[in-house]
Amino acid sequence: MKTRLLLLQLSSKHGLDAQQAAQLQRLAGLHEQPHNLSQLVLRGTALLAAGLGGLGLLMWVAANWSELGRMPRFALLQTLLLCSALAASFWPKARPALALLCLLSLGGLLAFFGQTYQTGADTWQLFALWAALGLPLCLGARSDVLWAPWAAIVTAAIALWMDTHLGGRWSALPASQGDELRVQALAFGAVTLMLFLLGPLCRRQTGAGLLTLRFAMGLATAFVSAVALTGLLGAEVMPQYWLGLILGLGAAALVARRSPGFDMAQLSILAFGLNTLLVFGVAHWLSLGNGSLSDDPLRLLLLGAFAALLLAASVSGLMRLARHHAGPIGAAQ
Template structure:
């Protein structure tokens, strides 16, 4: 047996919390699979059922899930996921049937609004994580719709981007703060919100770097990511995952900006030398970032 798995040190056994968490994970998986099965059935359009029967079946799925949630609050996680996904399936079928002309972001925003009381009542971490996914999908689709239905980042689209970033980062910071803990948002909700929010800001900045006027969008994205990293790195609201995500996004945008500067703005020079400089700068920046995050994590652990 390897020395790091010597008998008696406890590392050869399963984690103590595994058996306690396994039923919760299985319930979440059951609710997710049942809800996704309903959504996939909607996507198949149910050719053998009349329209009224389809609507009745979807509405009954939402209603029965909500009633079961009230009757069995201990099953809040699987039943909540079932209700949330069934609501999405009902809205999707409504859009398929009546062709309302609504943009996709409007359906996702309505889905998030209708599911918000459900998430507040169930107070389940995984349910909040799925709700964050729906809400942030609505934000990203809204940004695309108001930027000419294209995934672009130009100077004229800055008001749209700033509004979208504010909504996304606001949701992430709310989930990581005391308000999120009061309503039941736990690690999964916080990590989902933080990861998607910084991904949205980072993707916009990278799109701007491929455009004609990248300066203003890139600088504002760096400021937004730095502000999120500062908020998530404070002792009062320290969140290691969110801080790491924001720091990684800062690294990616800074390295992308340096690449744009070296290869598009600076004339002359050897390409190999530029790549070498870019690699050394990326490695040094990453090392400095990891060191700073580890120091903040140790400081937060010492205060705990």
């Protein structure tokens, strides 16, 4: 994507016509088959096979739950875990796929242990233990194939932890506003820490790539936006909404900074989250004391116009930032 932005900037700077721009793209190899296409297909097939194999075994155990004894169930899951871990250690070419199979079997084993012995642990503790035990596996594999599902596991653990400490509800209530805000702020901090660990500053230690960071940014944006929107459920705007808005603006400012770490995909995800919060905020303001928005076409028209203008401004700002960073990107390449 950065290469395309650079070519567009060069075409605009030197006034190239359509034919010259197409020739420049051909020279850059944009219309050719990737040189490592066969390797990517084989790797993708192996990953798909590992994922389907692990899930298939777990589903088979679940389907034969009543016919298998306790020890055969444990033996199957532990054998899968051990064999996939050993194979990942001694087969470097297939390590990401086998490590993914090991991570999935680890989750299945923990779930089966919790259901069999009824330890009384909360659901979030199971996901937290899964993430903690899977961390050495991710550090050893150093692949987005492991880090992306690990980010999903961590986000699920954080969401379940917050749900447990809020009594099974996310809605903000004025009576316990301070306690709820404290729990949600801790959850936001945990999500931020996850992004930091998967970010470029720790990339040399973790091996997590840009794909994982984009996926984690999408998870974090969805989580923070969902919690922030609960601050609009009452008659008054709760601090959760403002906290989510501030976090989104801060994250967007960091991603948009002038550095090689600029990423258009992450910034687009954050812009979408901010647009959602702002549109819902304006909708809440327009509906105060006036009933439902569906009863007033004029207010609906105003809300639609605001959403359209906000979207246009966001796209314009993103394209301007992309052109601004195309120069440094080209110099780096």
